[in-house]
Amino acid sequence: PSAIFRRPAPAPNAISSSPSCWPARTARSTSSPQDVVWIAELAAAGWVHPLDQDVSAGLRRSFFPGVVEACTYRGRLVALPWYVDAGGLYYRTDLMSALGRKPPTDWHELADTAAEMQHRRVPMGYLWQAKQAEILLCDLVEFIASNRGRIIDPSGAVRVDSPACVEAVQFMRDLVHRYKVSPSEVFSWDEEPSRRPFTAGRVGMMRHWSYVYGVSQNPDQSKVVGKVDVAPLPSFPGGTSSSCLGGYQLGVAAGSRNKEGAMDFLHWLAGTEAQLAFALDFGNAPSRVSVYDEKKLAKGQPAMVKLKEAFGNGVPRPVTPHYSRVSLALQSAVSRALVYGDVRGTLRSARRDLEAIV
Structure with a gap:
């Protein structure tokens, strides 16, 4: 399955991750990665769909706490953790x-x-x-x-x-x-x-x-x-x-006509299988804690396993x-x-x- 990641192409429904270019109010826009420091700006502008109803408390606990904090603006979850640095x-x-x-x-x-x-x-x-x-x-x-x-x-x-x-x-x-x-x-x-x-x-x-x-x-x-x-x-x-946390997280555009489909896609990207594949094929460190216990990760990316504690100590920028x-x-x-x-x-x-x- 990881073969699909080797040459990623822009998805037709994906939108730019830059705050100044985020076309969130267009009906075609669906989901996109966001640099961790852009999350609050996009949320304050009303350009992203709040995810509180779509992401359970149990799922939030499966990610590193600092990443969840970075994905939260004014008490609301506005992005789903994807990969970290x-x-x-x-x-x-x-x-x-x-x-x-x-x-x-x-x-x-x-x-x-x-x-x-x-x-x-x-x-x-x-x-x-x-x-x-x-x-x-x-x-x-x-x-x-x-x-x-x-x-x-x-x-x-x-x-x-x-x-x-x-x-x-x-x-x-x-x-x-x-x-x-x-x-x-x-x-x-x-x-x-x-x-x-x-x-x-x-x-x-x-x-x-x-x-x-x-x-x-x-x-x-x-x-x-x-x-x-x-x-x-x-x-x-x-x-x-x-x-200090780096990395990209996942958001759903407020103007999306298919928020349910976008959330399905985000849940898949943030899932264990996809995060493991991105880690092995591209070196993107998972935001989901349990992935660091995977034997394939220890074999293919031993440095990531060594950095698990650092990722767990991650804190966002303001x-x-x-x-x-x-x-x-x-x-x-x-x-x-x-x-x-x-x-x-x-x-x-x-x-x-x-x-x-x-």
Whole structure:
């Protein structure tokens, strides 16, 4: 059955997943994947059909909780989880073993471990991504959520200058300027510039997306084949490991003439068999928890199984219909805070900017 996925073509009833192009009020439109950050915008515009009556509580519990949260807007389920991505802590198993350490579960422990790796083994202890771009928001969400903070809380209140957020952003800056385990280049690096030094064998640990495991095991692209593993990201004391969610989820257009047929299609796409097929054929990580217990997945995509805990710790970026503006404002503010300091004052100003947006 998975053969049907090998060369997917646009379905005649499928519609664009971009918010600005979503033709939801046309009768022909039926269903489409949505980037996880677009869900609230589409729902606020009234362009998607609420799914509360079509998705049981039991079915919702079969997906990772963070994905269900990302698919929910103002208490209503407006998208069905499909596939996910999340950040994980990649580390050199040989270096960790040589130091007699285990993957750190606390951010300050990570700084200590990275410093020891850097002192004894590699030029760079820990890499992450802080380029003024969307990736900065992803890393930011992980640091803040792992300190029990929220940029925007469920009520819609802006909390970006809360003590938890200030502490998290200050630590991000301290990784470069105080602990000196991350080079200042991280302030201009996104995914690939940060990945290359790691797979070249010059870095002890790194935050990155799920695709990196496969790259690290490819001898054509990596000098550390067989020396890399992945673990959940650390947290602050009293917090929990948190990974920023990526991926695409499924929605039904409000203007669809055949909502029942669209829901049947969505239930099939989100089902165990289809999610397993997409995982094996395309590397799309399932949103349904039980798929990670499938023996075929462990054999065909072992890295996904390793990342199950990271996906389970997934947290969404701010759920708001104004996400694009919120993201740009935060990118600018947090970038200034990381480079120039005055974290508290910069985040206080950012709160006022965000309140004007949301």
